[in-house]
Each structure stands twice: as structure tokens, then as C-alpha cells.
Amino acid sequence: QVTLKESGPVLVKPTETLTLTCTVSGFSLSNGRTGVSWIRQPPGKALEWLAQILSNDEKSYSTSLKSRLTISKDTSKSQVILIMTNMDPVDTATYYCARDEAYGDSNWFDPWGQGTLVTVSS
Amino acid sequence: SYVLTQPPSVSVAPGQTAKITCGGNRVGRKSVHWYQQKPGQAPVLVVFDDSDRPSGIPARFSGSNSGNTATLTISSVEAGDEADYYCQVWDSSSDHVIFGGGTKLAVL
Numbered sequence: 001q002v003t004l005k006e007s008g009p010v011l012v013k014p015t016e017t018l019t020l021t022c023t024v025s026g027f028s029l030s031n032g033r034t035g036v037s038w039i040r041q042p043p044g045k046a047l048e049w050l051a052q053i054l055s056n057d058e059k060s061y062s063t064s065l066k067s068r069l070t071i072s073k074d075t076s077k078s079q080v081i082l083i084m085t086n087m088d089p090v091d092t093a094t095y096y097c098a099r100d101e102a103y104g105d106s107n108w109f110d111p112w113g114q115g116t117l118v119t120v121s122s
Numbered sequence: 123s124y125v126l127t128q129p130p131s132v133s134v135a136p137g138q139t140a141k142i143t144c145g146g147n148r149v150g151r152k153s154v155h156w157y158q159q160k161p162g163q164a165p166v167l168v169v170f171d172d173s174d175r176p177s178g179i180p181a182r183f184s185g186s187n188s189g190n191t192a193t194l195t196i197s198s199v200e201a202g203d204e205a206d207y208y209c210q211v212w213d214s215s216s217d218h219v220i221f222g223g224g225t226k227l228a229v230l
Contacts, residue, residue, distance in 0.1 A: 037219065047157075047165065047208055049219035060217045063123065096164055105214045106153035110167040110176060 002026035004036070004097050004113035011119050012087050018118060022080040022097030029075045030055050035100040036080040037109060038071065040093040048093075052100055052107075053080060089120045124213040126222035133228045134199050142225045144192040144209030152211045154192040156185060159224075160205045168207075169194060196227070204229045 008020035020038070027034055035054035041047050051071040052060045061069050070083040080097060094117045098109035127145040134140040144154060154172050157165035167176050169185040172192065182197045196203055209222040 039219075039221075046224045047210075047221045049221060052219065060219075063216065063218065101170075102212075105212055106155075106171060107212045107219065108155040108167060108170045108210065109157070109165070110170070112164040112166070115164050 002099060002111055004099060004111065006095060006097050006113045006116040008095075008116055008118065010117060011121065013122050014088055014120060016087050018082075018084040018087050018091070020082045020084075020095055020097075020116065020118075022082070022113060024078050024080070024097075024099070027099060028055070029073050029078060029080065033102045035102060036073070037098055037100040037107075038080075038082045039096045039098060039109070039112075040091075041096070041115075042090075042093040045093075050084075050095075051082060052102075054100070054102060087120045091118070092120045093118060123216060123218065124211070124220050126209055126211065126220055128207075128209060128222040128225045130223070131226045131228060133230055134196075135230045136199055136201060138199055140196040140199050140203070140227055142194045142196075142207050142209075142227065144194070144222050145190055146192075146211070146220075147190060149190055149192050149211065150188045152187075152213075154185065154187050155210045156183075156194045157208045157210065158203075158205045159208065165208065199227075199229055201229050203227060 037052040038050040094115040098112040156169040159165040172187040173185040
């Protein structure tokens with residue numbers, strides 16, 4: 001059974017750096033074209049993709065947030081880490097990680113973690 | 123950058139067929155994936171690669187994609203299908219994942 005679980009702070013202050021961890025089980029972070037993506041969803045709003053890391057360590061980032069994001073993985077711990085700098089109240093959202101099935105010019109997310117709500121407030 | 127456009131809402135009576143569209147420039151040349159998100163829950167993949175269903179997804183969910191429009195069709199709609207639905211593609215020109223703005227399906 002494939003599962004993903006997000007962990008990290010529930011509250012961060014403006015200008016602080018957010019570090020989120022996605023712990024996966026049931027699949028390897030080092031095989032095939034499977035990877036992990038981070039996606040967020042502000043309250044009442046649509047999904048927004050943030051970053052992707054594949055098994056070969058290829059990384060892709062949202063253009064609008066690229067300067068603030070770093071994605072990495074620790075294969076030995078089955079973890080994917082997302083770092084977002086200079087947090088702002090508009091970054092308040094539920095942050096999801098999801099298994100990323102990438103094939104050629106196609107990729108989809110299945111399954112998703114339960115999500116973690118991060119609030120940015122002083 | 124590439125944009126996917128979905129209607130904000132679609133309403134349908136139980137037992138009828140719901141069609142949710144996802145518009146984009148030549149989206150028929152891309153693989154489109156669909157997610158269902160119920161309130162307070164994480165999204166669930168219901169259709170991938172335009173028309174394939176993951177295991178466990180009822181055959182009532184189907185997809186098509188041609189020209190500038192991809193469509194998620196839900197036949198014999200049930201009250202439990204009430205949710206937000208999102209389409210998604212990979213834009214190879216920007217190495218970016220693109221989501222549509224989401225459609226709220228209301229079962230009357």
C-alpha cells in the first residue's frame with residue numbers, strides 16, 4: 001500500500017522559512033520514473049503545483065515561486081523535503097505531497113497525502 | 123504560460139449525466155488527468171491519460187480529450203459525487219504542472 005504523510009509546523013511567522021517533510025511508504029524514491037510533487041491549496045481556492053523531484057533527482061519548480069523553493073530527498077529515510085523561504089500570509093494553505101507518476105510528457109498524482117495546514121501569521 | 127479553464131460550477135440531478143469541461147489551447151495534444159476533492163479531504167485521481175481509470179474508480183467516471191477541450195463525464199450521478207473536480211496537465215514547454223481552476227459539482 002502506497003502512503004504519503006506530510007509533517008511540519010502549523011504556524012510560521014512572516015519572513016520565516018518553512019520546512020515540510022513528506023514521508024513515503026510502499027514505493028521507492030530511487031526507482032523508475034516515480035517521484036514526488038508538492039501541491040498547495042489556499043483555503044477555498046484551487047490547487048497550485050509547487051515542485052517536483054524524480055527518482056533520478058531531476059527537479060522542477062513553479063516559475064512564480066522558484067526563487068523561494070528548494071526540493072530535495074533523502075532516499076534512505078524515504079523522505080522528500082520542501083523548503084520555502086520568506087513566508088507571507090498569502091502562503092497560508094494546505095500543503096500536500098503526492099506520488100508523481102511521470103511518463104514522457106505526462107504526469108499525474110496518485111495517491112496524495114492527507115495534507116497539512118500551514119498558517120502564516122505574526 | 124499554459125492555462126486550463128473550467129466552469130466554476132455544474133449542477134445535475136441524481137441519476138443524470140454530468141459533463142465537466144477543461145479548456146486549453148490544443149489540449150487534445152496533451153494528456154489530461156482529473157481529480158475529485160470532497161470537502162476536507164485530499165484530492166483523489168479519478169481519470170488519467172485522458173480516459174483511463176485507476177483501480178477502484180467506478181466505470182461511471184470517464185474522460186475524453188480532443189481539440190481545445192477535455193471532458194470528464196460522470197454518468198448516473200449519485201449524491202456522493204458532489205465534490206470539486208480539477209483537471210491537470212504537464213506543460214512540456216515550461217516543465218510545469220498546470221491545474222485548472224476547479225469545478226464544483228452540485229447534485230440537486
